Amino acid sequence: MAKVWRYGDNIDTDAIIPARYLNTWDAAELARHCFEDVDQTFAAGVRPGDVVVGGTNFGCGSSREHAPVALKAAGVSFVVAANYARIFFRNSINIGLPLVEAPDAVGSIKAGDDVTFDSAAGVLTNRTTGQSWTVRPFPAFLTEIVAAGGLIPLTRRRLGLEGGTSAGEGGGDAGEGDDR
Amino acid sequence: MSLTLDIFSARAGKRVEPGELVEVDIDLVLANDITVPLSIPEFNKIGVKKVFDPRRIVLVNDHFVPNKDILSAEQAAMARRFAREQGLPYFFDVGTMGVEHALLPEQGFISPGMIMVGADSHTCTYGALGAFSTGVGSTDAAVAMATGRMWFRIPPSIQVRFEGKAKPWVGGKDFILYALSRLGVDGARYASLEFAGEAISALSMEGRLTMCNMAVELGAKNGIVAEDDVTRAYLAGRTRRPGVEPRVAWPPRTQTSSSVAVGQSKAKAADDGSYAAVHVYDASKIEPMVARPHLPSNGAAAADLSGTRIDQVVIGSCTNGRLEDLQVAARILTGRKVHPDVRCIIIPATPTIYRQAMEQGLIEAFMEAGAAVSTPTCGPCLGGYMGVLAAGERCVATTNRNFVGRMGHRTSEVYLAGPAVAAASAILGRVATPEEVA
Numbered sequence: 001m002a003k004v005w006r007y008g009d010n011i012d013t014d015a016i017i018p019a020r021y022l023n024t025w026d027a028a029e030l031a032r033h034c035f036e037d038v039d040q041t042f043a044a045g046v047r048p049g050d051v052v053v054g055g056t057n058f059g060c061g062s063s064r065e066h067a068p069v070a071l072k073a074a075g076v077s078f079v080v081a082a083n084y085a086r087i088f089f090r091n092s093i094n095i096g097l098p099l100v101e102a103p104d105a106v107g108s109i110k111a112g113d114d115v116t117f118d119s120a121a122g123v124l125t126n127r128t129t130g131q132s133w134t135v136r137p138f139p140a141f142l143t144e145i146v147a148a149g150g151l152i153p154l155t156r157r158r159l160g161l162e163g164g165t166s167a168g169e170g171g172g173d174a175g176e177g178d179d180r
Numbered sequence: 181m182s183l184t185l186d187i188f189s190a191r192a193g194k195r196v197e198p199g200e201l202v203e204v205d206i207d208l209v210l211a212n213d214i215t216v217p218l219s220i221p222e223f224n225k226i227g228v229k230k231v232f233d234p235r236r237i238v239l240v241n242d243h244f245v246p247n248k249d250i251l252s253a254e255q256a257a258m259a260r261r262f263a264r265e266q267g268l269p270y271f272f273d274v275g276t277m278g279v280e281h282a283l284l285p286e287q288g289f290i291s292p293g294m295i296m297v298g299a300d301s302h303t304c305t306y307g308a309l310g311a312f313s314t315g316v317g318s319t320d321a322a323v324a325m326a327t328g329r330m331w332f333r334i335p336p337s338i339q340v341r342f343e344g345k346a347k348p349w350v351g352g353k354d355f356i357l358y359a360l361s362r363l364g365v366d367g368a369r370y371a372s373l374e375f376a377g378e379a380i381s382a383l384s385m386e387g388r389l390t391m392c393n394m395a396v397e398l399g400a401k402n403g404i405v406a407e408d409d410v411t412r413a414y415l416a417g418r419t420r421r422p423g424v425e426p427r428v429a430w431p432p433r434t435q436t437s438s439s440v441a442v443g444q445s446k447a448k449a450a451d452d453g454s455y456a457a458v459h460v461y462d463a464s465k466i467e468p469m470v471a472r473p474h475l476p477s478n479g480a481a482a483a484d485l486s487g488t489r490i491d492q493v494v495i496g497s498c499t500n501g502r503l504e505d506l507q508v509a510a511r512i513l514t515g516r517k518v519h520p521d522v523r524c525i526i527i528p529a530t531p532t533i534y535r536q537a538m539e540q541g542l543i544e545a546f547m548e549a550g551a552a553v554s555t556p557t558c559g560p561c562l563g564g565y566m567g568v569l570a571a572g573e574r575c576v577a578t579t580n581r582n583f584v585g586r587m588g589h590r591t592s593e594v595y596l597a598g599p600a601v602a603a604a605s606a607i608l609g610r611v612a613t614p615e616e617v618a
Contacts, residue, residue, distance in 0.1 A: 014583040019562035022214040023251035037585035057366040063301040065317035091317035152225050161227040
């Protein structure tokens with residue numbers, strides 16, 4: 001089951017990975033310290049496929065890409081939040097950590113619930129309560145980054161360094177969710 | 181037109197609107213010793229051999245440098261090797277390095293109308309000079325270094341005006357902490373935050389840099405102030421770095437006005453409708469401010485927290501480690517002694533600032549007062565080193581974030597303030613206002 005780890009509003013990147021561990025870029029090591037200052041049970045208890053759920057402005061603060069890297073390496077399959085801080089959003093998309101923006105859903109999801117996301121259908125389901133929500137899809141350019149496997153593979157393709165001609169557009173500031 | 185719309189319209193060669201996507205040439209890419217180690221492997225995966233233009237890449241080893249431990253030493257060495265391999269002329273290391281967001285404007289890298297990105301969230305600092313600058317992650321920075329181009333979604337603009345004359349000891353830090361207390365840590369999420377008004381016109385470049393630096397703490401994409409005489413005087417005082425000027429011509433601009441009354445907020449308020457909101461504050465009513473733990477938006481007047489005992493004071497960082505900040509601190513610390521229960525750590529943000537502080541007798545005044553003065557580093561601001569807090573300890577810091585665990589143990593506490601409040605607090609051993617001592 002995809003167990004939920006529930007956090008509040010304004011979860012900052014220092015909470016996700018404290019800066020004292022930014023002396024390494026080793027993903028497994030970062031994962032061992034994920035949420036260390038705000039939830040001492042997370043790193044030991046998280047299982048592959050688990051889900052992190054926050055409120056508004058998730059990932060605010062520092063630009064450290066170590067934050068989504070730590071979440072991904074900890075086995076988090078996706079994050080659900082009411083909305084995201086912009087640099088965290090970009091970083092997550094760029095490295096292939098799926099994010100779900102579901103302001104209507106977060107109030108109904110509790111720690112320990114079993115939550116799944118069908119990305120093709122855009123449906124978020126809380127299997128514990130039986131509720132489900134349709135999630136607004138990301139714009140096409142952003143979906144393209146995800147489909148390409150992240151910003152680096154997309155850039156390679158666009159520069160003609162992989163698989164022939166430049167294909168489509170995408171990248172950069174794709175993640176600006178609010179006014180899409 | 182809002183300043184950010186103006187910059188992107190000029191760059192895109194057409195009028196752009198909020199929400200629109202543009203891919204544009206960027207003028208400068210910045211990274212540091214903790215973000216470039218993630219960028220380099222990504223850069224190598226792209227498959228290009230060289231960065232798009234070595235003069236438009238700036239690397240600064242400033243966060244955990246001088247190396248705090250073996251792991252940090254390895255990361256700094258990685259940045260050093262990359263700079264050498266790529267032939268980057270603008271690589272700053274121990275001896276020449278300073279805290280990046282103090283260093284780049286000081287060293288003539290920034291000019292109005294620029295579009296730049298940096299793998300550090302406080303890259304938004306440079307808007308003080310009328311540039312568009314924003315923080316990105318390491319993968320974005322790697323792609324920017326390889327291609328010299330980047331996609332942006334044009335942000336809506338929020339204008340925050342400070343009208344009237346500021347009280348004594350009140351500066352840019354107090355203004356931005358006040359705005360944070362009113363608008364919250366997501367009050368400008370994804371937006372461009374534009375600072376204007378009589379009190380901003382009267383504010384020094386140092387104060388403007390402080391304000392734009394903390395735009396990200398409101399969730400903003402960038403902070404920006406219109407170019408004016410203060411900007412031009414600042415630019416005239418320094419040698420410009422060749423090869424980093426904006427890649428499109430940028431003549432001086434005048435700013436759009438709006439007619440919102442002091443104390444009011446209004447949506448869609450600009451004359452041409454290009455602002456999503458305008459907030460107007462009375463600068464003359466703003467007191468020396470403190471942001472209590474654990475959010476920068478937890479603002480209060482310093483005078484209301486005088487019962488709060490402290491263990492440490494840090495004066496420095498990309499927010500408030502500039503010469504003017506040290507001058508303000510020295511006005512309070514000179515001839516006085518740091519409280520016996522307080523460790524006071526002062527970190528001039530760049531070698532030039534350090535030297536000027538020495539020439540002006542500030543360093544001597546700090547040492548005479550019992551403060552420790554350090555070589556430039558970001559160190560304590562992010563709990564790296566040079567002032568990490570023990571369990572339950574409290575620090576008044578002129579830095580930018582007071583999140584849980586930011587400067588050390590998860591039960592430690594950070595109170596954010598400007599240099600005047602920080603220096604006064606160092607003397608009295610508790611949160612204090614400058615009027616109490618000076």
